[in-house]
Amino acid sequence: MNVSKTRNNLTESHQDLRISSSHPLCSTTASYSESAEVQIDDVIEDYMNVLTKCLTTSELSQYATLIVRFRNGSMPIIELAQKSTELYGPDRLHLLTGIFYYAV
Numbered sequence: 001m002n003v004s005k006t007r008n009n010l011t012e013s014h015q016d017l018r019i020s021s022s023h024p025l026c027s028t029t030a031s032y033s034e035s036a037e038v039q040i041d042d043v044i045e046d047y048m049n050v051l052t053k054c055l056t057t058s059e060l061s062q063y064a065t066l067i068v069r070f071r072n073g074s075m076p077i078i079e080l081a082q083k084s085t086e087l088y089g090p091d092r093l094h095l096l097t098g099i100f101y102y103a104v
Helices: 003-021 027-031 034-054 057-071 077-088 090-102
Strands: none
Touching: 034 057, 034 090, 057 077, 077 090
């Protein structure tokens, strides 16, 4: 796969995650202040930058699928954590700390 195509795929995966994270999980999230939402968006963006550096294109695509399923309510958070643990493997378990912000 050439570099241009790889970057395009990464960008598409990143966009999928940003789109899915912009939809609140439930109506109670609307009570957060706008500044808190901006801070959470910044943390998610930072986390996505870390993932882009640590995961392959295929892994990013798999992760995007997991997050979309979680955000649309078809996957409980425990399953997201389990599948992310499998995806990251033992050497990248530290990446799990960033998942918290998707549940907010």
